[in-house]
Amino acid sequence: MLAGIEPDPRGHGTHEQLGLPPCGWPARYGKPCPTCGVTTAASLVVHLSPFRALWTQPFGAATALAGLVLAAFALRALVMKESLVARIALWPLGTLTIVSIAIFLLGWGWTWLRW
Numbered sequence: 504m505l506a507g508i509e510p511d512p513r514g515h516g517t518h519e520q521l522g523l524p525p526c527g528w529p530a531r532y533g534k535p536c537p538t539c540g541v542t543t544a545a546s547l548v549v550h551l552s553p554f555r556a557l558w559t560q561p562f563g564a565a566t567a568l569a570g571l572v573l574a575a576f577a578l579r580a581l582v583m584k585e586s587l588v589a590r591i592a593l594w595p596l597g598t599l600t601i602v603s604i605a606i607f608l609l610g611w612g613w614t615w616l617r618w
Contacts (some may be wrong), residue, residue, distance in 0.1 A: 505542075505567075514559045514617070517543040533615045537607070541566065562610030565603075576605040 508520040515535065519525055521542070524535070528536035544563025547556035556564035581589040 504544045506515075510543045510546040510550060510552075510559075512556075514543055515539045515614075517546050529618075533550055533602075535618050537610070537611045538563075539614050545570075560610050560614055562607045565606050565610075 540560030541563035545567035548567035
């Protein structure tokens with residue numbers, strides 16, 4: 504789906520191409536919402552521009568890259584006839600959660616600075 508949309512050059516608003524309404528947060532507060540730029544960054548990853556994606560919204564870029572890695576693990580599990588759930592159960596989920604929250608907050612801060 505992300506391959507079929509063009510990343511918005513403003514660095515946010517790409518989600519509107521998916522039929523979603525514009526974000527009301529910037530209009531109300533004058534600053535980006537916590538997820539401003541996530542769809543744009545994910546679209547940039549799919550369009551093979553990972554560095555632009557990181558610059559636009561680090562959390563969006565990380566989420567898209569994580570999705571691609573998870574897809575690769577799922578394909579490997581399918582080919583090897585293994586349980587993807589059993590493999591994921593071995594991952595340090597607490598650490599991954601803390602790192603994800605940190606990237607989310609840093610990404611929001613970065614977006615605020617660039618706004």
